[in-house]
Amino acid sequence: MALIETDALSRVYLLDGGSVMALQAVSLRIDAGEFVAVMGPSGSGKSTFMNLIGCLDRPSSGRYTLDGSEVQSLDADGLATLRNRAIGFVFQQFNLLPRMDAVANVELPMVYAGINRRRRRDQAMQALSRVGLAERAHHRPLQLSGGQQQRVAIARALVNHPSLLLADEPTGALDSRTALEILGLFQDLNREGMTIVLVTHDPEVARHARRVVRFRDGRVVDDRDQEPADAGRTLELLMQGVAA
Numbered sequence: 001m002a003l004i005e006t007d008a009l010s011r012v013y014l015l016d017g018g019s020v021m022a023l024q025a026v027s028l029r030i031d032a033g034e035f036v037a038v039m040g041p042s043g044s045g046k047s048t049f050m051n052l053i054g055c056l057d058r059p060s061s062g063r064y065t066l067d068g069s070e071v072q073s074l075d076a077d078g079l080a081t082l083r084n085r086a087i088g089f090v091f092q093q094f095n096l097l098p099r100m101d102a103v104a105n106v107e108l109p110m111v112y113a114g115i116n117r118r119r120r121r122d123q124a125m126q127a128l129s130r131v132g133l134a135e136r137a138h139h140r141p142l143q144l145s146g147g148q149q150q151r152v153a154i155a156r157a158l159v160n161h162p163s164l165l166l167a168d169e170p171t172g173a174l175d176s177r178t179a180l181e182i183l184g185l186f187q188d189l190n191r192e193g194m195t196i197v198l199v200t201h202d203p204e205v206a207r208h209a210r211r212v213v214r215f216r217d218g219r220v221v222d223d224r225d226q227e228p229a230d231a232g233r234t235l236e237l238l239m240q241g242v243a244a
Contacts, residue, residue, distance in 0.1 A: 003030055003195050004029065004066055005063075007027050008025040008026070008061065008062040009062035010059060011052060023045045024218040024219050025062065028213065028220060032195050037200055037208075038200070044216050045218040055082055066082065066087075084160060087162050087164050087165075088156075088162040090157050090168070091153070091170070092171075092173050094150055095153065096141040099140070101138045103138065106155045106159050107120040110124070131155045131185060133151050146173060147174060150170065150174065154170075171202075172200075180234055181235065183231040207229045208231050210226065211224070211226065
């Protein structure tokens with residue numbers, strides 16, 4: 001079943017010097033339960049594609065369906081509602097509020113959704129447990145490592161039970177060992193049924209996905225399935241090398 005379906009999706013930006021075609025007639029289908037890495041050099045269109053499927057921008061032309069909703073027909077309020085209901089975002093910079101503890105940061109999407117305080121706290125704690133950080137619930141971001149902060153951000157992305165987890169360079173600010181831990185968490189979530197689209201420029205990150213879509217000049221130039229590397233096994237080998 002298609003979770004994401006685009007048909008001739010295009011985005012043109014009007015600048016002082018003329019127009020720039022950032023995305024050109026992209027037709028793509030991503031089924032529920034897939035783990036897809038979106039790759040491409042700077043200016044390839046991958047970030048534009050991410051913004052469009054994340055309902056952060058509107059296409060200039062074409063059609064986009066997310067979780068059964070025709071996105072291009074929605075107004076600003078409809079887009080915001082769909083983002084909050086269907087999409088969890090994870091970014092390179094963790095975007096945690098420094099004066100709030102972990103559980104309060106995780107609660108934020110539910111505040112915007114109008115969920116009552118007791119239910120927010122219960123669901124936030126469940127999400128932190130899911131990423132292995134329940135014991136750090138009352139630590140503030142500066143009391144956490146980079147990897148722990150990213151786990152809090154992932155818990156925040158999961159707390160509203162979205163259909164799609166959209167990750168933009170989620171390991172870019174992390175060391176190799178911590179990056180593998182986060183990729184292992186993504187693989188665990190995917191095995192549980194979570195649909196993940198991960199935008200990256202790093203082939204070592206992309207090799208942990210089950211499918212890789214490559215962009216260039218605003219178009220999809222390659223789209224193939226692969227046998228993903230096991231992040232847990234790679235981490236184990238890395239640790240053995242360090243120990244040696």
